[in-house]
Amino acid sequence: MKKITLLITLCLLAAGAARAAGDAAWDKNRPEFKYFQEQDLYSEDSWQELAPEARNEALEKAEEPALERHDAELADYAAINRKWGLQEADQQVRRLNAEKIKAVYLWVGNKEGHELNHKVYVVKAMLAKASTEGINDADAQALTPYMLPGAIKDMRSMKAAAEMAQKQQAGVKAQGPGSQSTAKLDKFAAGTHGKMNAGKLSNLYTGSKATGDADVMLAGGAPKAGAKLPGSTAPNTTTAKTVKYTAPAALDEAGRTKSTAWTSDAYGYTITANGETKTYRDAAKAKEAIRQLPNGSVSKIILYGHGSPGMQTVGPESYDAADTAALMKGKMAKDGVIQFAGCNTASIGGATLNPAVGLSMITRRLLYFSLPYFGDRSSGTPAAEAKEQWEKGWNADLARDTSAGMKGAIVCGYRTFGLVPGRLPGLTKLMGSQEATTPGYVAGKKACYQDGKEVPVP
Amino acid sequence: MTDLKYIIETLLLLAVPLVPVAAGLILRRKFPAAAEGATPATGAQKAGRLAGNILFWGGLAGILFMVVVVLNFKGKI
Numbered sequence: 182m183k184k185i186t187l188l189i190t191l192c193l194l195a196a197g198a199a200r201a202a203g204d205a206a207w208d209k210n211r212p213e214f215k216y217f218q219e220q221d222l223y224s225e226d227s228w229q230e231l232a233p234e235a236r237n238e239a240l241e242k243a244e245e246p247a248l249e250r251h252d253a254e255l256a257d258y259a260a261i262n263r264k265w266g267l268q269e270a271d272q273q274v275r276r277l278n279a280e281k282i283k284a285v286y287l288w289v290g291n292k293e294g295h296e297l298n299h300k301v302y303v304v305k306a307m308l309a310k311a312s313t314e315g316i317n318d319a320d321a322q323a324l325t326p327y328m329l330p331g332a333i334k335d336m337r338s339m340k341a342a343a344e345m346a347q348k349q350q351a352g353v354k355a356q357g358p359g360s361q362s363t364a365k366l367d368k369f370a371a372g373t374h375g376k377m378n379a380g381k382l383s384n385l386y387t388g389s390k391a392t393g394d395a396d397v398m399l400a401g402g403a404p405k406a407g408a409k410l411p412g413s414t415a416p417n418t419t420t421a422k423t424v425k426y427t428a429p430a431a432l433d434e435a436g437r438t439k440s441t442a443w444t445s446d447a448y449g450y451t452i453t454a455n456g457e458t459k460t461y462r463d464a465a466k467a468k469e470a471i472r473q474l475p476n477g478s479v480s481k482i483i484l485y486g487h488g489s490p491g492m493q494t495v496g497p498e499s500y501d502a503a504d505t506a507a508l509m510k511g512k513m514a515k516d517g518v519i520q521f522a523g524c525n526t527a528s529i530g531g532a533t534l535n536p537a538v539g540l541s542m543i544t545r546r547l548l549y550f551s552l553p554y555f556g557d558r559s560s561g562t563p564a565a566e567a568k569e570q571w572e573k574g575w576n577a578d579l580a581r582d583t584s585a586g587m588k589g590a591i592v593c594g595y596r597t598f599g600l601v602p603g604r605l606p607g608l609t610k611l612m613g614s615q616e617a618t619t620p621g622y623v624a625g626k627k628a629c630y631q632d633g634k635e636v637p638v639p
Numbered sequence: 640m641t642d643l644k645y646i647i648e649t650l651l652l653l654a655v656p657l658v659p660v661a662a663g664l665i666l667r668r669k670f671p672a673a674a675e676g677a678t679p680a681t682g683a684q685k686a687g688r689l690a691g692n693i694l695f696w697g698g699l700a701g702i703l704f705m706v707v708v709v710l711n712f713k714g715k716i
Binding site for chain 1: 641642645648649652653655656659697701704705707708709711712713
């Protein structure tokens with residue numbers, strides 16, 4: 182009996198020793214071993230040379246601080262791994278040095294570490310660029326996964342702010358971009374509507390006569406109450422007609438002087454509500470005007486500026502699907518139209534025999550996939566990661582995504598780059614359209630969506 | 640491999656606008672404008688020359704369009 186008890190005891194002891202030895206094997210995923218690496222206490226080789234007792238002792242000592250470091254790093258990473266505001270971005274790119282990023286690689290994971298490294302690299306470069314030469318649409322798109330939309334907007338205006346501050350320091354009276362405008366804006370916009378409504382030119386892309394502004398009438402040319410809304414079979418019977426509101430002064434009432442620039446700085450909001458059309462360049466005024474409009478009263482709004490897949494700018498403002506839905510929440514009339522007048526604000530769509538559309542598709546792929554992909558590769562991003570990021574972005578459909586969040590409204594965008602004659606250098610001066618708020622004629626292929634489904638262009 | 644695929648894709652995409660220009664150039668050489676005093680061109684020759692002209696100048700216009708778009712993208716226009 183004694184022999185049996187002794188045998189069992191020996192077996193148990195052997196099993197315990199084996200278990201202890203097994204537990205003490207090098208495991209790079211255990212926090213204790215990450216701690217050893219970080220503190221440079223042991224490497225895998227030096228660990229093998231340790232006696233089992235010394236291993237257990239080292240593990241015991243490291244357990245508490247390792248778990249603390251582990252939890253702290255995970256919490257820190259969770260705080261970092263979201264979109265940043267401008268101020269936060271500035272602080273984070275200063276804080277996240279090589280050592281900090283190395284800690285993310287170690288404690289959180291290689292993939293996460295690499296993503297953070299890339300994020301810091303992109304944001305740092307764009308912050309520097311924003312205050313010197315300014316950021317363009319591609320830059321804004323590159324920032325989209327990392328920064329809040331508001332922060333990207335702010336970055337777009339950083340260069341102007343820096344220049345203005347410099348001018349003020351130099352004693353020059355600073356003038357904002359909105360300080361020069363066109364007194365003939367009304368005339369221009371109406372003029373382009375008439376002169377540039379060239380259906381034949383539309384055939385460049387689509388063969389259709391849709392011009393993007395066919396149903397926009399400037400103040401004075403408003404449809405009568407009860408008239409049919411564009412794209413609607415029902416008369417304009419929004420209950421809001423009797424509700425009075427005071428919108429901020431629209432641009433056409435401002436009577437400011439005309440810009441004389443050779444190149445275009447045209448952008449703006451054109452809002453048609455209750456049979457009246459007003460245009461704005463100032464985003465704050467436009468937003469205030471929209472806010473004061475009764476619900477269900479907007480029959481058409483044109484957001485005019487630069488577009489890129491998934492995003493549209495209007496001057497310093499930029500809009501993605503969520504921003505646009507928030508801007509127009511509850512304000513759109515049934516079958517009211519939100520027109521993104523910017524390039525590539527819809528996906529490329531199906532195959533085409535139209536060479537102009539084909540060229541536009543090729544250019545879009547080159548600009549929004551090939552260029553950024555190879556840019557990423559040259560900065561060390563793995564091919565799979567760069568591919569994933571840019572493949573999903575280059576053909577984004579802002580119009581469709583917006584329509585999915587705007588029940589009942591028709592949201593239109595351009596499948597192609599849109600050529601606006603009034604923006605051509607020189608011609609813009611000739612036409613006085615430097616600061617136009619409506620695009621007039623746009624040569625581009627339109628696509629419209631309602632509740633996420635494609636519908637005919639109204 | 641992924642890079643190679645995208646390099647080839649990019650080269651092909653960049654080459655596309657040059658195809659009609661090259662085709663137009665070949666047609667224009669094959670059907671030169673009739674010299675003074677030479678035998679008048681037949682209908683087929685005229686059509687060939689016209690097709691060449693359309694492809695050549697249309698192709699150039701396409702390249703110009705892409706240049707304009709890129710300049711616009713870069714914020715120069």
